[in-house]
Amino acid sequence: MSTVEIVEVRGKVEKEHPMEKLLRMDRIPHIWCPTCGIGTAVKAFATALEQLEIDYNNVAVVSGIGCTGRVAGYMKLDSFHTTHGRAVPFAVGLAIAKPKMKVVVFSGDGDLISIGGNHFIHTARRNVDITVICVNNFIYAMTGGQVAPTTPILANSSTTPYGTFEYPFNLPLLAASSGAVYVARWTALHVRRLTNAFAEALQKRGFSFVEVIAPCSTLYARRNKLGDGLNLMKFYHDNSIIKHGADPREVDIGFQEKIVVGKFVDIEKPTYLDCLNDGYKRVFGDAYKVYGEEDE
């Protein structure tokens, strides 16, 4: 390489990236396409963990299948890569067996909401103390760009080549109406607010849900002739409306329409384990030993 600038820049890389302690470096560079937004969401999550100063031995990341499903494999934390759609049930088992552990599900829209949709709503209903991060790129990416339950009406996918005509899910509404105690949505461009949302969700007792709108450059953007991920980031910049406390019923997303982002729900409610303990105490009285209080 000839130019001075570059030699200089390359010569300076002797420091390691501050996030390397949280990543399995033998697997980096990751498989995500250039301008895909999943990496940015992972960076925000790692920053949130760092800011919270929690013991990394006490955090577990669970993913399902899909592009976002790779996250569990890249984080240097206790992590598990489950079968398609089963990230939430695995996480529920983990959260109940180890009540002190922060269990995070990091997966995509197709995995969590379509194939794992039933697990998602019932875990929210029972208010199990886990955090679910859903990277929503509006499409099944890894399997080849098929229509997802989040694909906006009119958007093109490999199974709807003339544009889809099905109603998509409104994820904040789905989570809130199923019983989630914390619901927020940000785009991959709102990195700082996204980091704060992750930190808040991690600290929340109960089922917390963060939707991350992220660009899929290779399938969603290209099939819909929207350019690449950078063009979608610019689109988010121009078309996001921050509206904290917005009614989740009013935050659905149309094809290339305004995206309402913000924190929509933040309430307190006894968790699944609280209810379980209360329920058994009611039946067995003092004979019942409260579960999840003692150190493991």
Add this chain to the structure above:
Amino acid sequence: MDSRVINSRATTTGRVGMKFWRRPLDTDKIKIPHGELHIIWERCKGCGFCVEYCPKEVLELSTEFNAKGYHPPVAVKEEECINCGLCEELCPEFAIFPVLKEEPEEAEEVKK
């Protein structure tokens, strides 16, 4: 939902903000931090997020290729980097980060 209402509200607040914009009293005392940029050349996939959103326009995509065939960024105005860390936060590849540069005068002041 009436998105127009929200929109117009957003713009109005923006304008009001601008009207009351004034010089803080301690501008002469505030020191702008400076960052030293580290770019992990071979890990970058040339997405351009860092170049597009750097508030000081410090970065530009290089004309050279890395081994994977992407154009990583180069710091064309590194002296203007304010160590805000936005490039680090946005980079999906964990390939760029600034490190706070210690200012020589600052060190002296601490001694006094």
